[in-house]
Amino acid sequence: MPFRVAIIGGYGNFGGYVARQLAADRAIELVICGRNLAKAQKFAAGLQAANPAHAARVDIADPPAVMLGEIAPDLVINMVGPYQGQGYGVAKAAIAVGAHYCDIADARAFVCGIGELDSVAREKGVTVLSGASSVPALTAAYCDAALEDMTELRRVEYGISGAEQANRGAGTVAAVLSYVGERFTRLQAGRMQEEIGWRGAIPVDYPDLGRRWFATGDVPDLELFQSRYPGLQDHRFLAGHEIAPLHFGLWVMGALRRVRLIPNLSRFADLLVSLSKPFNVLSRGRSGFHMVIEGVDARGAPVIRRHWIIARSGHGPNIPVIPPILIARKLARGEQLAPGARPCLDVISLDEYRAAFAGLDIECIDE
Structure with a gap:
């Protein structure tokens, strides 16, 4: 009997x-779930799945x-995001029926x-499993791989710059907006x-992408990595836009929120998504991820790793x-x-993650 996977928000x-x-995996049977049956x-019906896919109405707002x-x-x-402020109702329901559970949450508290x-x-x-996404799954995989030639990590900094043609929904935008102008903590100078x-x-x-602009962001990693990598002294996550005017426009709004x-x-997510759409014509559909990992080797000598992921198309x-x-x-x-x-x-x-890029217009660069 195929392994049955229910994807809530499966048509998003x-x-x-x-x-x-x-869908093409013969070992899996899909159930596409969402508020709109x-x-x-x-x-x-359009999946042409190896095992016939089913549909069901599931609203996370209901039990x-x-x-x-x-x-x-x-x-x-x-x-279904945003996960900021979302309870664990779906995870509890999955546990109650004896099912495994995962999500792509990037909300620190969640x-x-x-x-x-x-x-x-x-x-x-x-x-x-929560946070089965770029943060913290991918970022931790990079840090773990760095420990192959480092005995201790000292500084970690990384950022994500998304393309404006990424078809972001209001939930994704709301997740980012939730921390703009808000206070949180991160590891600096060892505390x-x-x-x-x-x-x-x-x-x-x-x-290939040229200059991208970034600002500080809040992710679960900032809380999780301090204990995971005991020698870590500085840890920063950055986020940015492909289109510079959008980045600096949000910076101004963050300054207003700060005071x-x-x-x-986050309450303006729908409005800001609509206002940003005209800028899509300036987009080249190219996203970027960068990561700098600094540490020491067994002799105490400094080691630096730099990584880039360039996503096109x-x-x-x-x-x-x-x-x-x-x-x-x-x-x-x-x-x-x-x-x-x-x-x-x-x-x-990290090898499993990057192997999954096969068939995508994604390039990994390591220095």
């Missing part, structure tokens, strides 16, 4: 890519346990707090210190949704993942 931008990648049915019980999934993938479900997940013998979201105008010169002249920007949004695809395939083939609830670390290696 991110969920749709996951569904299309899993007609959309789910239409999308499922989903009964609905998931009727679906009887082996794995639930929650693709990912770091998933451990509260650990004991009940262990009792049910299921795996619950956690206050930072402000979208502060700074930091230029980074990319291979509390405007409310949290609008393929950048595929990068953050690779972990759910790999997790589903692992479980469908009988690979045992340790039961319990935790952030998505130690599940996907």
Whole structure:
């Protein structure tokens, strides 16, 4: 019997890519879930899946346990953001019906707090993984790989610059806006210190892409990596736009939010998505990721690694949704993942992640 995977938000931008990648797998049977049953049915019918795909209405705003019980999934993938302020109702429902669970959350409190479900997940013998995305799954994979020739990490900095033609939904935009002008903490000079979201105008010169502008961002890694890499002294995450006017426009709004002249920007996600669409004509559909890892080797000598991911042809949004695809395939083939609830670390290696770029217009550069 095929491994049944329920994708909540399965006909959306991110969920749709996951569904299309899993559809051809004969070991997997898909159930496309969402608030709009007609959309789910239409999308499922168009998948031409190896095993006939099904559709179901699942609204995360409602108690989903009964609905998931009727679906009887082996794995639930929650693709519905933003996760900021979202409770663990979907994960609890998955556990209740004996299903594994993963999501692509980038919300710091959501990912770091998933451990509260650990004991009940262990009792049910299921795996619950939060943050199965670029952060912290990919970023931790890069750091873990660096430890092959470093004995200790000292400084880590990385950033994501998305293309404007990425078809971002309001949920994705709201996730970023939630920390613009807001205070959070990150590791600086060996201790956690206050930072402000979208502060700074930091230029980074990319291979092929040229100069991109960045500002400070908040991600789960900033809390998780301090204990994971004990020698770490400085840790910073950056975010930016492909189109510079949009980046600096958001910087101005962040400054207004910092002094509390405007409310949290996440409530304006729909409006800002609409206002940004005219800028899509300036986009070249190219996204970038960069990472700098500094540490020391066994002799105490400094070591620096620099990494770039260049995504062309609008393929950048595929990068953050690779972990759910790999997790589903692992479980469908009988690979045992340790039961319990935790952030998505130690599940996907860097080699596995980058191998999944095959067939995409994505280039990895290591220095």
